[in-house]
Amino acid sequence: MTVPLSVLDLVPIPAGGTAPQAVRNTLDLARRTEAAGYRRYWLAEHHLAPGVASSAPQVLIGAVAAATSRLRVGSGAVQTGHWTPLAVAEQFATLDALYPGRIDLGLGRSGQRRAEALRRADSPPPPREARVVDGLLLPKPYDFGPLLAKSAGFALLTTLLQQPGAESPDFADVVDDIVRLLTGAYESPDGHRAQAVPGEGADLALWILGSSGGQSARVAGERGLPFAANYHVSPANVVEAVEAYRAAFKPSDVLDEPYVVVSADVVAAPTDEEARLLASPYGLWVRSIRTSLAAIPYPTEADAAAHEWTAEDRALVADRVDTQFVGSPETVAAGLETLRRVTGADELLVTTITHDHADRVRSYELLAEAWA
Template identity: 75%
Template sequence: MTPLSVLDLAPVPAGGTARDAVRDVLDLARRAEAAGYHRYWLAEHHLSPGVASAAPQVLIGAVAAATSRIRVGSGAVQTGHWTPLAIVEQFGTLDALHPGRIDLGVGRSGQKRQEAAGRAAAPPRPAREATFVDGLLIPTPYDTSRAARSPRLLLQDSLLRQAGARAPRFTDAIDEVTALLDGTLQRDGVDAHANPGEGASLALWILGSSGGESARVAGERGLPFAANYHVAPASVLEAVDAYRAAFRPSAALEEPYVLVSADVVAAPTEAEARELASPYALWVHSIRAGDGAIPFPTPEQAAAHEWRPEDLDLVADRVETQFVGTPEAVVAGLETLRRVTGADELLLTTITHDHADRVRSFELIAEAWTRSSERTSANAPGAG
């Protein structure tokens, strides 16, 4: 059975607090473990009133302590915000406390913004029409330039790094993380040994949203790769294809291993699921407009919002690719995503205003996924 895992942003609901959100993380992690989910990853987001996952390293330790079996990790720590040594020491400490259960997922979002700030804006790429690939919607890409020019993001980047500091190239950062974990880093004739960190039993992952550097580096280094259908659905196939094309066997992996994320909301009826998911567009818009994630609205607040056509266009790809409905309908969509991308594992993220609805969604999907897998196994040639 293809494993299911959880990505948690520690969402803050409208009327709630960061303290509430962090406590909800621990509750959801326990419930996800009981439901059979394989991993529990925490995202890294900053300066957003609606997201409390600013320090995933801290939350990972708390989640690992509150659970016993499920793997726990980052989805992802951003190399533009941390030095390789800081990353290895932090996650080496987590591994020392919870050996064999920690995933180190890294991404380059913060680094991309730093790189973009130093060069002229690229001309917009020609619009591509939405299409279906074997039943999976590959939407029209959205224009990222609006968010990239956000004063909030520029302030965020300036607050997350020392004055004058520049992040290394992503390839160099990954190689330095790997060398520190292996104990082979040397600079100017001096050996560098991270303690804790060196020799840690961490699983190193790379997350990416396109067929660019992240996918290529993951493949060339023989590392597992997580592709973001929930963040950048228009480029998910490019990402997994680029990763597989670049893959070289390593000590970590003999063959490519692909995890694909998806945004999901399940409820006993489609009508209820649609209502629970209705604030999602408004929440996504707050991020893509460059304002930072707002506290997740109630369905009533979402219904009262007046949309402009250009604002709807900004969120269309995310809304159209969210899997929403009964558990069976959501599982059918996830099966399509798995089949088309060839995913070895799926990473699910769900945000609703009420925590109890989010927990129920994950539990319903896990139950329906197991039933679907059992039926598939029973109907396989030679079964029985």
């Protein structure tokens, strides 16, 4: 049985485009992917990025749900370091009240304190070389720690998204508090109950997203929740992430057995050659993220051709460029089948960015036809 495909949308702004145009493109893409048979449509959360307009996914989720009729719509993922559990529960329960039974609440650890980034910079992960597992490339890991620790942009992001003096609680505590608020079981340490309105009784599907075999995978498994592993963000760690989740899994009221979604970067076109051309700006775009933490507006193919790549540049983006699935629909489908087989994914979450919106829509449509 073919596993379902879903969509992860960063609401990219193309070079020469605008944020309002990018948002309108998202609504068009949602309608077109629904017609093509995709199961879910998730919106990412990013801030202060000139090339990404998904800074308010809760708002966009409502707009996408209103523009479609069948798709499940959700967050991929809420940056829990920037939100209180009550705010998350109320916002997503309100969405469920408007579009009952169609809302996914995806939670991630992004947005944690700058101190955590400093600790990571002081204690980098042990080096590991690239390897191929049953046909799937697991590249050399990329460590964001030093960049986060030094980045003025990351410090500014923390300042703008958190109240002065605020500290992000432990991720497991955040997840548990959200569950308690949605089930009516929240009680303060001194015995006072809190009722989220809307909130209690909402028909939300709760997901955990993660990029490694660390806390996110363990929290998802121990609480019996579905887990989304990010091959598109951290391809080196995808196998250990899903293995850690399955090892920690305990049956719950939500799931009897583990359920894994794995994300992938994809560009499909009628031919391999055309797809490679459309995907050529991707490395330049990833480079902007890894040098400044702020994605630039998505470049044109001409921009990519004009860039003078150094060996250092290529090494900086190699893990992401080498693990992007690019080619004809048949080529891409074969690559995604390898990803599914190696990870045991129950569902694949596809994210596609091209400079021209029409090429992006066509990529999703071609892939859906080939996958089916």
